[in-house]
Amino acid sequence: xxxxxxxxxxxxxxxxxxxxxxxxxxxQIRYYDDCGLVVSKRTDSxxxxxxxxxxxxxxxxxxxxxxxxNIEQIKRVYEKQKHRRDNKLSNxxxxxxxxxxxxxxxxxxxxxxxxxxxxxPQFKQGHL
DNA sequence: CTTCTAACA
DNA sequence: TGTTAGCA
Numbered sequence: 433x434x435x436x437x438x439x440x441x442x443x444x445x446x447x448x449x450x451x452x453x454x455x456x457x458x459x460q461i462r463y464y465d466d467c468g469l470v471v472s473k474r475t476d477s478x479x480x481x482x483x484x485x486x487x488x489x490x491x492x493x494x495x496x497x498x499x500x501x502n503i504e505q506i507k508r509v510y511e512k513q514k515h516r517r518d519n520k521l522s523n524x525x526x527x528x529x530x531x532x533x534x535x536x537x538x539x540x541x542x543x544x545x546x547x548x549x550x551x552x553p554q555f556k557q558g559h560l
Numbered sequence: 561c562t563t564c565t566a567a568c569a
Numbered sequence: 570t571g572t573t574a575g576c577a
Contacts, residue, residue, distance in 0.1 A: 447563060458563075459570065477577070479563055 443473035
């Protein structure tokens with residue numbers, strides 16, 4: 433792991449900072465956290481600590497919600513990505529090309545990520 | 561003063 | 570989600 437990756441994974445940001453960086457309320461951040469959408473760390477005094485990667489994830493969750501997805505749907509997105517990571521690891525050990533893995537990845541994101549006809553401006557409603 | 565949990569409008 | 574109480 434590079435030093436850059438290491439620093440981004442360092443959980444050192446307190447709630448207040450994450451609030452500023454994401455423009456979300458503490459309530460919302462804690463909620464997404466409790467739902468398991470982000471893996472935060474805790475200080476000895478039980479205070480949450482986030483990494484820059486965590487902030488990116490939170491921003492991602494924020495967008496998904498803006499697109500109309502609920503917590504359960506978002507959880508499925510990350511759960512599937514986790515499964516894909518697992519498969520990719522086992523595939524590389526078996527010498528399998530990950531090109532095919534990416535094919536499924538794209539396909540699943542389109543489904544789970546919800547670029548549904550309803551809120552995609554590219555698909556105007558009313559004349560379908 | 562900042563954050564945490566729990567609970568209610 | 571917002572908000573508030575009561576701790577740490």
